[in-house]
Amino acid sequence: MKQLNILIFSLWVIGFVHTQEKTHVISHNGETIVTDPSKGNNSYKRWAVFPKKTKDIRSIILNLKFQCPDSIRCADWDYVDHIRARQKNDSTVYEIARMLTPYGGFFQKDWGFEWQVDVTDFSLILRNEVEIDYIHSGYEDNKTRGWKVTVDFEITYGTPIANPIAIHKIYDGSYKYGYENDPIENHLVPVTIKANSNTSFSKMKIHQTGHGMDANGCGEFCSKYRDIVFNGEVVDHKDLWMECGDNPLFPQAGTWIFDRANWCPGYLVQPDEVLLNTVSAKPFTVDLNMEPYQTDNPSANELISAFVIEYEKANAANDVTLVDIIQPSTRVMHSRKNPFGGLPVIRVKNNGSQPLKKMTIVYHLEGEKPQKYQWEGDVGFGEETLIVLPTEVFSKKDTAQFHVALERPNGKRDAFSTDNLGQSTYQRPNILPETIIVYYKTNNKPGQNTYAIKNSFGDIAFEKDSIDMKPSTVYLDTIKLNPGNYNFKFNDTAGDGLEFWFKARAGRGEVKLLDSLGRAIKQFKSDFGSHINYYFTVRDDMPYELDNKPSIAVFPARTSGPITLDYFSNTPANVKVLIVDQESESKILEEHNYHNFSKGPLDYNLSYLPKQRYYIKVYVEGEEIYKNRIRLKE
Structure with a gap:
């Protein structure tokens, strides 16, 4: 019976996969990107052929891959890069993505990393022949340093969530911030648009990052808020600040751990999206307001591009999408949370006009019996949520495919089920013995550090705080664990790990997990930022592995x-x-x-x-x- 269930599920999966047609449009394929120090930016314009306007597009995901170039080193600095699009025979240019390059001084020839961002809202212009311009800014040496860049548009065909009608550029530029005689609101003026007669709702999409350095650290290193005003009312309030110590791309050569104004080094900006309740054929006004700010000798700039996209009504009342499988996963963006054994984590989005209140989630590792979870919650149209599935996953295989399917949103048939199903690659976590020793050598700031070992359900097996810890001292904790899946979490409240080149006076500490013979079973980098997040499994039927x-x-x-x-x-x-x-x-x-x-x-x-x-x-x-x-x- 178990084999029959798996066979039926597998055939069902195959049916889904075959009905989801995809294509890839690659505008830049492993191109070497360098600066132009004479101008401060370098443009790489390439023509690409996208689907015709008659072809329905369900989604467009931009995959951006960075590598070290073949003949020169990876670049050193955290510069702002723009990806812009322009249709043939049109002068309007749209910033569809923004990249903040990493500090690449540590990276070796085999290094590579990949980011993703959803650019479906630009599907009106990503049609037919489009000029994709990758603009790399900066002034560093361009003979010995650069990046190898691939820009890949992953296009999934199918009925759109809602049909786009028009796209309007609202703001696009570098806006001076902090000037008493020329406040930023003189330039971020309200914009009025008359909605199309078929418009049911609109979306404001914003790329915004802060740059420059005045006496207060603005705009790069100061936290300010921003309001989105729709028809005179604030509909979105955001603190433009991002913590960088948990960046999945770590360690980097520069000040990668320092929190910044809505960005981090080595980060593809995930644009803010604000739904607007526009009324068909009626004018509406949008405005972006920055927190009031003035200073002597200002030098801050807010780099902003913002668009309003008008849409017809959603094409379905009940339509849920599996956006991502976070655990288990081998995607580098999720590398801080994997390899993994425990309770799986997925991200879903409600694309139906009705709030998502319940659904069935079916999941399993290949070769095992599918599990069913009756989820309940409340997710509005266009919103996403993380869901922790209630049954642990573990396989004795080194790798296995993990499958997820979403069924019956709100107890109804999903109108577009082709994006309800996904799979990821499970990597078996390390097997550890029942007795382990936590080797912890403090740096000169032991008061910043705590650690704990918990099982998949949050039960604490061991924890240690910083009380009475001394600088530059070795602590050994012997811990006895029952068979099961565990997480070792080591926290640093300053976000600078147990070593950081910019804070040499803080010294260097170390963390290792040892067996009872003093041999390493897991060794961690000390330059880890805000935390170490390590998943492992204790088994009495499998030998443990040494590092x-x-x-x-x-x-x-x-x-x-x-x-x-x-x-x-x-x-x-x-x-x-x-x-x-x-x-x-x-x-x-x-x-x-x-x-x-x-x-x-x-x-x-x-x-x-x-x-x-x-x-x-x-x-x-x-x-x-x-x-x-x-x-x-x-």
């Missing part, structure tokens, strides 16, 4: 000369350490060899070298396994 890759770290990254290389490995080996010139790696400044070496700090003093950047490389049994940058400063 046999050597843990290597160098601190500080900026130094007047002294540095320490911390090395920890379960296996003694022949280790070689090289100090080389960054721009000419064949130029070896120092070489150190250690025989039958397994753990310990290694101290060097480079104060005699010229004040510039270097690489420190570590070879184990002749293989390069570590490379990082050191900056010698005055």
Whole structure:
């Protein structure tokens, strides 16, 4: 009977997959992007052919991939990049996406990362021949640094959630902020639009990031609010601030942990969306108001592009979409929460005109019996919600496909069921023994750190706060666990991890999980930002695994000369350490060899070298396994 259930479910899944037609339009395919220091921006215009206007589009997801270029290094700075679209024979240009580039100084040749943003609201203009312009800003050297960029539009065909009628550009520019004699509201003026006779509702879509640096840190490093005003009433209020210490792209070479004005380094902006209750054939007014602000010697800028899209009424009363599977997943955007064993987490969106009150969710790992969950809640039209499914997932396989299907929204047939189903790749979490040792060496700020181990249902197996902890001290906690799925969460309230190059005075700490013999079963990077989030499983029918890759770290990254290389490995080996010139790696400044070496700090003093950047490389049994940058400063 179990096999029959799985077979029926699998055939049902295949039917869904076959009815969801997709295509990809790639405007930039692994192109090397560099700055133009003479202008501060560099334009890469490419023509792409999108579906004809007669073809119904259900969704358009922009996939943006960054890699290190083949012949030069990854770029260093957090610059603002724009992706703009212009239809053939039309002069109007639309910013459809905005990227804030990462600090790439640490990234090696095999590095890559991918982001996504929904650009379906621009489906009116992403038709036929379209010029896609990738604009890379900045002034850094363009001969030795850059990015390899792929811009991929993933288009799913099918009945739209609602038919778009018109798109209006409301604001588009860099607006000076903080000027007493020229306040920003002189430029962010109200805009009045007459709705189309078929318009049922409208959506305001906003890209906004703060830049510049005055005495108060504005606009990049200061928190200000913004109001969206519709027909004279505030319909949306937002604090333009983003915490960066939990960025899934970590660590980075620069100040990636510092919170910023609605963006972080290494981040594809997720635009704000505000639904407007417009009335057909009636004029309406929209306005964007910034928090009042004035300062001496202002230099802040609010970079804003905003659009209003008019829509006909929603095409269905009951229409739910599976937007994403967050756990389990192998997507790099979810890497802080995976690999994973425990209660799955999904994101769904209500695309029906009726509030979503209930539905059935069917889910399972391949080869296992499907589970059914009768979900209840209240999600309005156009809104999204996270749902935690009530049954744990675990497979003895290294990987398996995880399937989810949404059924019967509000007890009714879903009008467009092709986007009700999805799958992700499950990676089995590490198997740990029943007895583990938490090795925690504090840095100079132990009061910022706490940690806990909880099972999937939130029950605490062990927790430790910072009371009575001393700086630069090793603490060992031996913990006995029952079989099950667990999460080890290590928090840093300052968001700067146990080390950060900009805060060298805070020192460096370490966290590892050891077995009862003192061998590493999991070693964590100390430059982790706000938290470590590690899922594992304890089993009495499977052997646990050791973390046999050597843990290597160098601190500080900026130094007047002294540095320490911390090395920890379960296996003694022949280790070689090289100090080389960054721009000419064949130029070896120092070489150190250690025989039958397994753990310990290694101290060097480079104060005699010229004040510039270097690489420190570590070879184990002749293989390069570590490379990082050191900056010698005055």
